[in-house]
Amino acid sequence: MNHKDSIGIFFYNLPVTLPDPINYQELISYVASISENAKIWQYADFPWNEVTIRKKIETHKLTRVIIVGPLPGTVKGLFSKAMAMEGEDPKSVMLVSFNQYGVWSGKESERAKALLLCAIRDIPFEIAAKPDDASVNPATLIIGAGIAGIQAALEIAGSNNLVYLLEKTGTIGGKMATFDKTFPTLDCAACILTPKMVDVNQHPNIRLMTYCEVQEVTGEAGDFSVRVLQKARKVNVTTCIGCGTCAEKCPAMTPSEFDAGTTMRKAIYMPFPQAVPNKYMVDAESCIYLKNGKCKACVKACPVPDCINLDEQDKDVVLNVGNIIVATGYKTFEAGKMEQYGYGKFPNVLNALEFERLLNASGPTGGNIHYRSKDKKGNWVFTTESEKPEKIAIIHCVGSRDKNYNKYCSRVCCMYSLKFAHLILDKIPEAEVYEYFIDMRSFGKGYEEFYERIREEGVSMIRGKTAKVEEKNGKLLIRGEDILNSTLIENSVDMVILSTGLEPAEDNKKISGMLGIPTTECGWLEEANYNTDPTGTFKGGIMLAGTCQGPKDIPDSVAQGSAAAARVIQSILRGKVSKDISGLSLHDIEKHIEALAPVI
Amino acid sequence: MSVRLNPDLRNELVQYGIGDWNACYHCGTCTAICPLSEEGFLFPRKKIRLMQMGLESQLESSVEPWLCYYCGDCTNTCPRDANPGELMMSLRRYLTSIYDWTGLSKKFYTSEVWELAWILFFAAMVVISFLVILPSFGYLYTSELTAEGGVKVNSFAPISIVEAFDWSMAFLVASLLISNILRMYYKIIWKNSSTKVSLWVHIREFWLLMFNFAVQPKFSKCDDKRYWLSHWFLMSGYTIMFIVIVVFLPWFQTEKILPIWDPQRLLGYYATFGLLFGLFVAIIGRFKKTDVKFRFSHISDWLFLIMLTLTVITGILIHLFRINGLPMATYISYIAHMAVLVPMILIEVPFSKWSHLAYRPFAVYFTQLKKNAVPK
Numbered sequence: 010m011n012h013k014d015s016i017g018i019f020f021y022n023l024p025v026t027l028p029d030p031i032n033y034q035e036l037i038s039y040v041a042s043i044s045e046n047a048k049i050w051q052y053a054d055f056p057w058n059e060v061t062i063r064k065k066i067e068t069h070k071l072t073r074v075i076i077v078g079p080l081p082g083t084v085k086g087l088f089s090k091a092m093a094m095e096g097e098d099p100k101s102v103m104l105v106s107f108n109q110y111g112v113w114s115g116k117e118s119e120r121a122k123a124l125l126l127c128a129i130r131d132i133p134f135e136i137a138a139k140p141d142d143a144s145v146n147p148a149t150l151i152i153g154a155g156i157a158g159i160q161a162a163l164e165i166a167g168s169n170n171l172v173y174l175l176e177k178t179g180t181i182g183g184k185m186a187t188f189d190k191t192f193p194t195l196d197c198a199a200c201i202l203t204p205k206m207v208d209v210n211q212h213p214n215i216r217l218m219t220y221c222e223v224q225e226v227t228g229e230a231g232d233f234s235v236r237v238l239q240k241a242r243k244v245n246v247t248t249c250i251g252c253g254t255c256a257e258k259c260p261a262m263t264p265s266e267f268d269a270g271t272t273m274r275k276a277i278y279m280p281f282p283q284a285v286p287n288k289y290m291v292d293a294e295s296c297i298y299l300k301n302g303k304c305k306a307c308v309k310a311c312p313v314p315d316c317i318n319l320d321e322q323d324k325d326v327v328l329n330v331g332n333i334i335v336a337t338g339y340k341t342f343e344a345g346k347m348e349q350y351g352y353g354k355f356p357n358v359l360n361a362l363e364f365e366r367l368l369n370a371s372g373p374t375g376g377n378i379h380y381r382s383k384d385k386k387g388n389w390v391f392t393t394e395s396e397k398p399e400k401i402a403i404i405h406c407v408g409s410r411d412k413n414y415n416k417y418c419s420r421v422c423c424m425y426s427l428k429f430a431h432l433i434l435d436k437i438p439e440a441e442v443y444e445y446f447i448d449m450r451s452f453g454k455g456y457e458e459f460y461e462r463i464r465e466e467g468v469s470m471i472r473g474k475t476a477k478v479e480e481k482n483g484k485l486l487i488r489g490e491d492i493l494n495s496t497l498i499e500n501s502v503d504m505v506i507l508s509t510g511l512e513p514a515e516d517n518k519k520i521s522g523m524l525g526i527p528t529t530e531c532g533w534l535e536e537a538n539y540n541t542d543p544t545g546t547f548k549g550g551i552m553l554a555g556t557c558q559g560p561k562d563i564p565d566s567v568a569q570g571s572a573a574a575a576r577v578i579q580s581i582l583r584g585k586v587s588k589d590i591s592g593l594s595l596h597d598i599e600k601h602i603e604a605l606a607p608v609i
Numbered sequence: 610m611s612v613r614l615n616p617d618l619r620n621e622l623v624q625y626g627i628g629d630w631n632a633c634y635h636c637g638t639c640t641a642i643c644p645l646s647e648e649g650f651l652f653p654r655k656k657i658r659l660m661q662m663g664l665e666s667q668l669e670s671s672v673e674p675w676l677c678y679y680c681g682d683c684t685n686t687c688p689r690d691a692n693p694g695e696l697m698m699s700l701r702r703y704l705t706s707i708y709d710w711t712g713l714s715k716k717f718y719t720s721e722v723w724e725l726a727w728i729l730f731f732a733a734m735v736v737i738s739f740l741v742i743l744p745s746f747g748y749l750y751t752s753e754l755t756a757e758g759g760v761k762v763n764s765f766a767p768i769s770i771v772e773a774f775d776w777s778m779a780f781l782v783a784s785l786l787i788s789n790i791l792r793m794y795y796k797i798i799w800k801n802s803s804t805k806v807s808l809w810v811h812i813r814e815f816w817l818l819m820f821n822f823a824v825q826p827k828f829s830k831c832d833d834k835r836y837w838l839s840h841w842f843l844m845s846g847y848t849i850m851f852i853v854i855v856v857f858l859p860w861f862q863t864e865k866i867l868p869i870w871d872p873q874r875l876l877g878y879y880a881t882f883g884l885l886f887g888l889f890v891a892i893i894g895r896f897k898k899t900d901v902k903f904r905f906s907h908i909s910d911w912l913f914l915i916m917l918t919l920t921v922i923t924g925i926l927i928h929l930f931r932i933n934g935l936p937m938a939t940y941i942s943y944i945a946h947m948a949v950l951v952p953m954i955l956i957e958v959p960f961s962k963w964s965h966l967a968y969r970p971f972a973v974y975f976t977q978l979k980k981n982a983v984p985k
Contacts, residue, residue: 410688447635475641
């Protein structure tokens with residue numbers, strides 16, 4: 010540290026109304042106590058502009074500037090420019106970002122002080138605030154068995170360590186299992202995923218726990234104790250032979266979750282034919298016996314004695330693990346919220362997951378695109394008996410980039426919409442496909458080329474989101490503006506697909522509270538550092554993977570799954586795991602800095 | 610031909626009430642949801658683009674802001690909170706100031722102090738006229754009543770003088786408004802060098818102007834028809850009142866107390882009811898802010914409502930005090946009535962919100978002319 014430095018500390022404390030605001034006076038007196046040659050200003054002291062800031066730098070001969078506040082980056086440009094104009098190094102403007110390091114209120118004043126101390130001593134906070142290590146239990150818990158969780162589980166299990174793979178539903182595979190093809194390679198999703206699912210099932214190091222939910226997490230990094238609710242499947246997983254006789258006899262019907270409600274399933278069911286574990290289970294909510302106490306048709310039909318036990322109860326299981334990977338995934342935007350598109354009102358306005366099932370060979374129509382039509386009982390169903398649509402419109406950004414719903418971009422919709430267009434033309438070559446988009450976001454490797462390919466296939470790309478979908482003469486009338494042409498276009502189509510965006514899973518809040526990981530404003534789980542530590546969290550021993558952290562596509566989810574696994578394997582190999590940074594007191598950090606000062 | 614950009618324009622437009630001019634990302638939802646947007650006259654998105662780019666000349670020659678009747682569907686469905694409805698409203702304010710050649714409109718819209726100062730100035734002139742100038746010509750306040758027990762209004766506000774004043778005020782306002790309409794015509798139709806409109810089309814489509822002035826058929830195309838109705842009551846009440854006080858003042862300002870079914874009284878009561886109903890809907894709406902069209906209030910919106918309400922209330926008071934024989938109260942209300950009415954007419958009609966009474970029907974007329982334009 011150069012003692013000749015003249016440091017200017019600018020508190021960028023805009024007036025806010027919070028129940029427990031950051032106490033800036035306390036921070037200012039702390040700064041004064043540790044550094045005599047620091048000049049301190051607050052936002053309210055003088056109007057911040059280039060002229061006034063240049064004047065401060067000039068009169069006080071400032072050689073370093075530190076901007077402190079919840080979001081100091083917003084004014085950094087102003088200071089860098091002022092420094093450069095005064096002939097100082099514009100790079101010597103440092104930021105102390107409270108938001109980045111988890112200082113939200115007066116409660117975290119210790120952390121705020123530590124950040125200030127590091128900035129004044131010019132030592133990176135990450136180096137000074139290294140938490141102590143704890144010895145680690147080599148078992149790992151992965152919450153969520155979608156593609157990210159499966160990938161992480163296989164990586165860790167491959168390093169000969171024990172993994173508990175927890176899944177809320179009755180099968181692993183997550184959303185990817187419902188997809189037909191993946192973009193931009195147009196690989197068959199099931200062909201990539203099912204071998205991995207089978208691997209998971211057969212791996213000796215993976216303890217698969219489906220139909221389970223985390224109830225409580227105690228302990229700290231290296232030694233967590235996790236209470237898990239094992240929901241009753243009411244079918245013995247070890248003895249069930251998956252013959253399906255029970256489902257044949259079961260009289261209770263309910264929409265299939267796996268088929269996004271496009272087909273019906275029984276109350277005793279296997280989520281889908283390739284489900285892992287490939288066993289049946291009972292949906293307690295639709296089972297007639299569990300409601301009325303009468304039926305047991307499945308028990309009578311089952312060829313294996315004592316396999317089905319409808320009176321089986323949920324039970325608690327306690328797991329002891331050293332690391333936890335959260336891979337709880339996402340849910341899709343409820344298209345019915347945007348009334349103007351008529352989802353739920355017009356049977357042939359579909360959301361993305363429904364259409365994904367319609368395209369899928371294991372879906373309701375065996376992979377052929379047909380209208381939803383009325384069956385004999387008057388229910389709207391997909392059957393191969395109805396006609397094929399000739400004109401299909403795909404509306405992008407449904408529930409995304411919209412301040413009324415979700416303001417962020419869901420990242421995957423543009424690409425899966427293009428994939429839809431391709432698959433429609435693949436199955437109905439004479440079809441007309443219209444993509445109504447705002448901006449085309451084809452940002453990944455091979456994505457732009459994919460976009461070009463789809464355009465060459467003859468898909469009409471219309472820049473301009475549609476305003477509404479109406480029914481007219483049995484067709485769906487779409488009104489939108491063609492922005493590039495400045496014309497109003499009314500398009501009469503047979504089927505409308507809404508490219509519904511991604512939203513944080515309903516359990517994100519619960520998980521966030523249970524594990525002590527903050528969520529972003531939009532509800533995604535907050536990573537430790539978006540750029541440099543996208544899989545880590547503020548809590549030691551807890552990692553994120555996949556869409557629970559933010560919208561992402563399959564390649565990115567897989568990559569993050571592997572990255573989180575690498576972090577876990579590293580800690581197991583070292584035999585130690587970093588504890589929480591929150592466990593460090595200001596005194597600890599001060600001691601670290603003293604020790605580091607001669608080195609830096 | 611290239612067009613010049615004026616990047617300062619958007620900062621200027623902020624003074625007319627435009628909020629976040631940069632929020633729009635051009636998805637086109639607003640244009641498509643709008644029940645009034647039509648081929649060749651697309652809005653609001655296209656106008657927002659002109660504004661973002663600072664395409665001043667194209668914005669000035671736009672007729673579209675006047676074709677918007679502010680149902681608020683665009684603002685409700687806008688994914689960016691860009692508030693296209695209020696943007697169109699702000700553009701109408703801007704265009705009013707552009708059509709006005711005196712530059713006063715811009716001053717009134719962008720400076721509250723300036724507007725209030727002029728209102729107070731005109732009000733003071735009215736009060737001085739009644740308290741100093743008229744008495745010096747022998748028109749004094751009298752507590753004498755007519756044989757029926759009514760107040761002798763003509764003794765302090767003589768019909769001949771008030772009528773002459775009304776006519777000259779109407780003449781002044783009309784000439785300002787007409788000259789502004791000519792400028793509007795020049796910008797929207799005349800300046801367009803690529804097309805021309807024949808004289809016959811001008812004559813043939815003239816009925817549209819009258820029709821739109823009288824019933825505002827475009828307004829009725831907005832989803833909520835109730836606002837069209839309340840606006841129509843307000844408009845018809847105001848038009849009737851304006852005609853009777855300017856053209857038929859000797860018939861309207863009588864000392865004789867006529868029977869209640871007399872056309873003079875019935876017409877006056879209808880106009881009062883129409884005005885009050887329209888004002889009530891607008892004021893309640895602007896307080897409640899539940900409907901988009903009333904959610905954002907520029908100072909000019911409130912001033913207009915307040916002044917019109919005060920005019921109506923003082924008008925009612927004059928009537929009540931006069932027929933009940935309360936000379937002093939009548940005298941004071943008469944002065945107050947004129948002190949609000951005069952600045953309202955002189956400022957609002959040619960320079961501010963009220964000029965829409967002319968610009969809106971003319972815009973429909975000009976739109977029709979543009980549709981019938983042929984290449985030169």
